């Protein structure tokens with residue numbers, strides 16, 4: 001066993017709830033990789049778990065708050081950003097992580113997500129995009145690609161999928177990153193970067209639900225779906241073809257960060273062009289601090 005392996009297993013033991021293992025997730029699900037990346041980013045940033053809160057909604061993704069050993073809240077479907085807003089206002093010094101599925105964040109929770117971004121509440125929001133409602137058995141989600149088969153679209157979805165990056169930009173989030181479970185170093189680094197943001201930082205993670213979505217779309221093994229999600233292999237997969245149509249942009253403010261990701265993955269710009277995006281924008285004010293100060297000031301005021 002290499003030293004690196006020993007180090008990672010020790011980290012996980014320290015940051016996860018051993019008594020809740022094994023997880024309920026299917027073998028090979030990308031969610032394990034994502035949880036690992038979040039925990040590693042927390043460790044690399046040196047955050048104190050007593051000062052970290054993880055808030056999740058409902059779904060396979062929503063289960064994560066049960067496994068990470070910090071201040072966790074498993075809330076209602078779609079409402080994680082609202083609960084997280086309350087935590088951030090009450091405890092502005094806390095690092096608040098919100099973990100949501102694509103359905104959780106963009107269907108029932110779309111309203112909460114948009115307004116948390118508009119208000120620029122300080123949180124790191126991780127959206128696990130696996131193209132489907134996984135937990136409930138494979139219904140079409142807002143990110144199911146055109147042509148993607150689901151239990152509610154037997155002939156393939158014909159609706160245009162939502163573009164989370166465009167939504168984040170429009171709603172005013174100061175940071176957005178897209179990464180996949182196929183490139184874990186980039187994923188971890190994107191989350192680490194998100195922790196640096198004073199405001200709302202959104203990280204979309206393209207993940208595999210091979211058991212539900214993959215099986216309905218000719219990718220029954222985790223490796224099939226993970227390979228199909230890789231930018232280099234999208235041409236071989238009609239489902240990915242649709243996703244690859246979504247533009248990959250790196251804004252001026254995000255060029256350095258993107259270069260950092262490339263260096264860490266050891267690939268050239270062209271090689272990683274389909275895999276991810278990261279940008280930051282300046283000028284946005286973290287409103288949660290303002291709100292918190294105002295609340296604190298009011299609490300100090302004598303009652304009228």
Ligand SMILES: Cc1ncc(C[n+]2csc(CCOP(=O)(O)OP(=O)(O)O)c2C)c(N)n1
Nearest residue numbers: 058059060061077101102103104133134135
């Ligand atoms: C108010 C409400 N509506 C619907 C549901 C049923 N429900 C639970 S999880 C879920 C969708 C899960 O999909 P997603 O958010 O993409 O998470 P995944 O399981 O794919 O990680 C739905 C519709 C619910 N629990 N509560």
Ligand code: SF4
Nearest residue numbers: 025026029060134209
């Ligand atoms: S149903 Fe899909 S998303 Fe849920 S644990 Fe299994 S592979 Fe993962």
Ligand SMILES: [Mg+2]
Nearest residue numbers: 101102132134
């Ligand atoms: Mg999903």
